[in-house]
Amino acid sequence: MKRAIILLLSMLVFAAGCGEEEAAETSKEEPVEKEEVQEKDEKQEKTETDWWKKEVESYQLANLPRELVDLEKELVIKEGMYSGNSYDVSAAKDKLNEMPTDAEEAELESAILQLIREDYHQEVETFVTFDPTVQINQDSPNEEVDKPTTETAMSTTHFAILLDASGSMNAISDGTSRMELAKEAIGDFIKILPENSTVSLRVYGHEGTGTDEDKEKSCKSTETLYNGEMNQGKISKALDGVSPAGWTPIANALKESEKDIPENASNAIVYVVSDGIETCDGDPVAEAEKLNKQGVQPIINIIGFQVDDEAQKLLKKVAEAGRGEFTYAGNKQDLDEYWQEEYNRMQTAWEEWQQEGMKKADEISEQLMEQAEETGRSIMDKSDQEFEREEELINYLTNEREMENADNLWSKFYERSTTIWSYGYDNQTKNWGEAYENGNDAWRYFYETGNEKWTEFYNKMN
Template sequence: MKKAIILLLGCIFVFSACSKSEETAEPDDTSHVEESEAEEKAKTEWWQTEMESYSLDGLPRDLDELEQELIVEAGLYSGDKYDLASAKDMLDQLPENLSEEELEAAILRLIREDYHAEVETFVTFDPTVEVNVDKPDEELEEPSEEMATSTSHFAILLDASGSMNNQSDGTSRMELAKEAIGNFIDILPANSTVSLRVYGHEGTGSDDDKKLSCSATESLYNGEMNEKEFMSALKGVEPAGWTPIANALEAAEKDIPDHASTAIVYVVSDGIETCDGDPIKVAEQLNQKDVQPIINIIGFQVDDEAQELLEQVAEAGKGEFTYAGNKQDLEDYWEEEYNRLQEAWETWQQEGMKRADELSQQLMEQADETGYAIMEKSELEFDRAEDLINYLTTERQMENANNLWSIFYERSTTIWSYGYDNQTENWGAAYENGNAAWRYFYETGTEKWTEYYNKVN
């Protein structure tokens, strides 16, 4: 009885083990078959795989149908990877009954060229020629109508102390100074602003009037240049009291408009500070303001002590000191200023024209290179397509391949035309914009140069 039970259990165990073994083997065999089928499918149906496209972000517009086609990823044997023998091996895997569309797609999966970088260049191409060059005493932002608007301010501070009444060759220092200032403002840019401030013009040179005279500084003119009104204001200035140079410099800050990008302060004086001020300190402080005006000092018939002080004031204001011993010296000074501006405008003109040429040339070269790259790739792609089409029609004798030559010829022509048309359009736009910028600098520079030339000669 015991033996029977043991035998029965043994059979149950064997039967159970056999069943488990069979259950384990069955899925293994099925998995092997499925894996082989997947490998075979991947191997034989490569021509049906969906082609991805390159991702182009931040484009200024949507791509048209042709451009969407041109950003599809390159084929297996595109560019330098072309291998005719390997491509033919791939074509040998194609079934005999593939349609014309399927054959076209298969060839493109092998030899399609990579156009996405060129498409991105043309879609984002900006033919604008923007040239930034600092104008003499004003900021140039771009070659447009706004650039003609000057933001420069010329502040003239005139010493009206009693000593300006002293004579030189029968003419007072004040009269000579007025004449020279009149000549100077006559050649300032028509769209600049100018101010006239006098100091020491009240009271007398006596000790009793010192407080009154030292606090006397007044703006007689400030605004856009109107020569008639300016000269009328200047004409009424008469020599009177003391010399508060520091006070006048400090007050000059209020004369400079908020919108001014640059300012030049001209101090016309025949003596030193006589009102206990510190013009050197004030000049340093004024030059540290947002506009940072340049302070030029014209010392009119000054002695050595006054010249030394005025030189220090000019240095503190990042400007220059000029000694004017007589009328001719003063006129020579202003003539040098005219020549400086004349030369500065010529330099600005030449630099602007040069940069306009360079930038325009860069853009034209970019348009050329991009267009030629597309055209060359379209021709290369067509030549390789011809190789594969000939193989399909002659070696494989696939009837559905007979019309592929026309299809790929039309494709090549369309892509070639896209490259040529965009090249021509963008090259022309860059050329015209470069010419416009060049003409702006040429015409504006010539106009300004001529203006100063006529004033000097």
């Protein structure tokens, strides 16, 4: 029994000894783990507090016409926390106080910029995408005029003349047939057309006779007798060969006249000279609507030569469908007056076109110049403001915190400010000048072209 008690006590002593050893070992390991955690936390805290070492993000500008140069890449870096109207010199100094006294010059430079760097990204985007072109989208009486180019210089107005050659044009008026009077009036009209215009002469109803037996043949008849540059001699010769014959297929003539308009024509005016209504069961109103919606959307004017009241009503509907006008001509004098009114209309239209074009040229040019002026001024003002604040913070670092590595910062920031200021000034001057010159070119184009066209019509009318 005594032995058993002694054995039990021995085992308890042994167990206690093992427990103390394990506890001792554990206590030896704990300080090591705590030191590692503490060191880790200190590193993380240091990383978070060293804000001047962080990489600053930049604005991403999309759809630029070219790559940014190095200076522009610098200018699209996001603004500092105390830039612009958010400037707080006390708060900025407090942030600088977080930096060690022996901070490197590059770190100090980065810190100041992260505090008060101005936001230039919108101005940079404006200059990089700036287009000084004075583009004026304005329809002229005779051609599409944006900016004078080879394409617009080659474009012309096409005048399509559709002449009724049905048998009724043989009727005598004032001792002369309607056909001869129409030919003479058309000839006078052609004389004063713009030199760069093109003309087509199409006749309809010129085959067969006015009998029922020839109706199908006559209603199918429409033919282009001339199509090309304005040439009075050739057109007059083509007119000489026209003789009145059959029925009146106005609808068919309108349908086929689309083929007469050249592809490079900038616009077209169709003149239908007729002494009667459609007699071939066609639908001239529907054909006029279709023609007006094709290509350059030609305007269709109807000249009703000695037509009765019923015919006038029907022909007016055709003109309205073609967004044109109907004019009644009771004799040769009426026809001549109609053409004279057309000349006056063109002359007035050119004058209005000229004035509107010059006005738009001035307005667009001034808007572009103002944009260039304001953008450049904004960059220069921000550069000056940024440098003033940089100087204030540099003085604080050198005088109050006595940081030796801040001694050369002034020259660095002065060079930065000068470079940015020059970027704003140079681009402002360049873009302003180009907008001014382009505005002058566009203004002169409308002035000179308008005068030339107006004089051209004036000389031909007198």
